[in-house]
Amino acid sequence: MGLTVVYDEHCALCRRAREWLATQPTYVELELLAAGSPEARRRYGGLPWLGQELVVVNEHDEAWIGPAAFLVAMWSTRRYRSWSYRLSSAAFAPMAERFFHMISARRHRIGAIVGSPGCTYCARPEHRASLPLPPNGWT
Amino acid sequence: MNPTATAPPVLYGVYIVLSIALTVLLAATLYRNGRTFLRDVFAEQQAMADALNHLLVVGFFMLNAGYALLIFRGEDAKASARPADFAMDRLGLLLVTLGIIHFVNMAVFWKIRHRARMAELPPPVQPQMYVPPAPRPPAPPVQWDRPRPAHG
Numbered sequence: 001m002g003l004t005v006v007y008d009e010h011c012a013l014c015r016r017a018r019e020w021l022a023t024q025p026t027y028v029e030l031e032l033l034a035a036g037s038p039e040a041r042r043r044y045g046g047l048p049w050l051g052q053e054l055v056v057v058n059e060h061d062e063a064w065i066g067p068a069a070f071l072v073a074m075w076s077t078r079r080y081r082s083w084s085y086r087l088s089s090a091a092f093a094p095m096a097e098r099f100f101h102m103i104s105a106r107r108h109r110i111g112a113i114v115g116s117p118g119c120t121y122c123a124r125p126e127h128r129a130s131l132p133l134p135p136n137g138w139t
Numbered sequence: 140m141n142p143t144a145t146a147p148p149v150l151y152g153v154y155i156v157l158s159i160a161l162t163v164l165l166a167a168t169l170y171r172n173g174r175t176f177l178r179d180v181f182a183e184q185q186a187m188a189d190a191l192n193h194l195l196v197v198g199f200f201m202l203n204a205g206y207a208l209l210i211f212r213g214e215d216a217k218a219s220a221r222p223a224d225f226a227m228d229r230l231g232l233l234l235v236t237l238g239i240i241h242f243v244n245m246a247v248f249w250k251i252r253h254r255a256r257m258a259e260l261p262p263p264v265q266p267q268m269y270v271p272p273a274p275r276p277p278a279p280p281v282q283w284d285r286p287r288p289a290h291g
Contacts, residue, residue, distance in 0.1 A: 027257075027258050042273050043270075043272070043273045044270055044273075045273065046270065046271065046273075047270060057270055058262075058266065060266075061269060061270045061271065061272050062266030062267075062268070062269055062270070063266060063267060063268050063269070063270045064262075064264065064266055064267055065267055065268070068264045068267055071262075071263055071264055072262050072263075072264065075262050075263055081257050081260070082257060084262075084263045085260070085263050087263075088263035088264055
């Protein structure tokens with residue numbers, strides 16, 4: 001089992017999250033891929049949310065997008081797997097979905113607050129036309 | 140009665156017999172049920188589970204017997220005045236302490252088992268869509284090495 005995590009490399013928060021995730025002990029192998037990288041575009045260019053929402057793809061080419069992707073990224077870590085189940089339960093799901101949506105939508109503002117680690121692997125930002133709304137979470 | 144005696148010798152005998160009997164009983168129970176538990180935790184290493192179980196029971200034996208002997212001394216006046224009370228008091232202390240150790244032990248096992256289970260669980264949510272795999276880029280042309288000329 002391996003997961004590919006496609007993140008927005010133009011957002012400081014996402015880069016920090018990437019660094020953090022790279023240091024976490026995980027149950028499955030993770031490939032961290034910048035959304036703007038040629039490799040990501042080659043493989044997942046068909047996904048409209050690429051670079052806009054967090055995308056996680058498993059080895060069977062099945063994808064989670066947005067809040068569900070956050071949850072699956074959490075599930076991959078040893079430390080927070082139990083939390084991913086808790087957050088996916090009926091009691092927590094609405095709150096967790098809104099929280100992940102909120103984080104994702106405001107990531108640039110949050111990134112400006114937490115500060116920006118340098119980015120040597122960033123592609124040039126490109127203009128994106130307005131996108132369809134991301135699929136809702138998992139409920 | 141000799142005023143310097145800590146407890147009548149009979150009391151020692153009764154206490155030792157009682158505490159050893161208790162230790163053996165508890166150790167046997169632990170050994171039997173601990174094995175089932177550990178075999179589940181170390182599913183793919185049965186020998187490991189049995190070895191750990193054995194070591195744990197040995198540790199339990201040492202701890203139990205040592206502690207039983209350690210706490211049974213001193214307090215001359217109390218021991219000689221009401222020997223039966225004294226013996227019961229010590230046996231009670233022994234059991235309560237071992238009970239606490241036992242439950243801590245179980246909690247640790249439970250945690251190990253829980254963690255072992257965790258590693259096999261599927262993702263909490265179903266995948267949302269299928270991403271058709273991209274066509275592989277054409278492989279670079281294979282460069283065959285020309286056979287090297289043999290050296291003189």
